[in-house]
Amino acid sequence: MPLSPSPSPLYRLFYISVPLIVLLESSAFLLRDLLSPLAVTAFIRCLDITVLMALMHKIPGVPGMTGISYSQISRGIKTGIIWSALFGLTVAAAGFVFLWNNINPLSLIASHIPFKGYELVLFFITGGLIAPIAEEIIFRGILYSFLRQFGCPMAVILSTVIFAGFHVNGSGIPLFQIVGGVVFALAFERSQSLAAPIIIHSLGNLAIFTISVISYPA
DSSP states (O other), X not given: OOSOSOSHHHHHHHHHHHHHHHHHHHTHHHHTTTSOHHHHHHHHHHHHHHHHHHHHHHSTTHHHHTTOSGGGHHHHHHHHHHHHHHHHHHHHHHHHHHHHTTOOTHHHHOOOOOOOTHHHHHHHHIXXXXXXXXXXXXXXXXXXXXXXXXXXXXXXXXXXXXXXXXXXXXXXXXXXXXHHHHHHHHHHHHHOOTHHHHHHHHHXXXXXXXXXXXXXXX
C-alpha cells in the first residue's frame, strides 16, 4: 500500500533535502581540525536530524507520508520492538547453526572498538542513537518514501543499495548493511512509521557494539 496518495510533497522534500544533506555532510571538513572524528560525526548527525525534521514538518502533508506524524509513533514503536525481538531470535538461531559447524559466530559480528572512557560512551550514543535516527530519516523517511512511487520492491532494492553503498568500508561486501537495509525498509513499509526502523536500527547497533566490547575488551 502506498505511503502517499500524492507524490507532489515528496518531490519537493526530495529535491530540497538532497542539496541540504550534501551541504551538511560537506561541513564536516570545516570541523575536522577542531573536533575528533567521532565528535564531528555526532555533531553532523545532530544537524541532519534537526534540519531535516524541520524541513519535513514544514512541507504540508509530508509528516504523514514519511511516517513522522505523532499519530504514527505508537504503531511504529510496537512494530520496532516486535521486529527487533524476532530479528534477534533469528540471529541467535543462526549463531547456534554456526557453533554446530565449529564456527564462532561472534567473530562474524564483533570487531575491535578503539575507544575508552568518555569516547566509548560517545561512541555508543552516536552509533546507537544519533546515527540511526539520522540515517533512517535520510534513507527511509526521505529516500524510500520518494522511491515508493516506483513500487515497494524497487524502493526496497534501491534504498538498500544506496544505504549499503554509504557504509562500504574496505573491499568487503557490507552484508549486515544490506540485510539491515531490507529489514528497515520492510518495517517502514509495514508500519508506515519511521519509529519502527529507527528502533530496529538502534537496538541492532547497540547489540553489536555491546558484543564487540565484551569480545574485545580494551
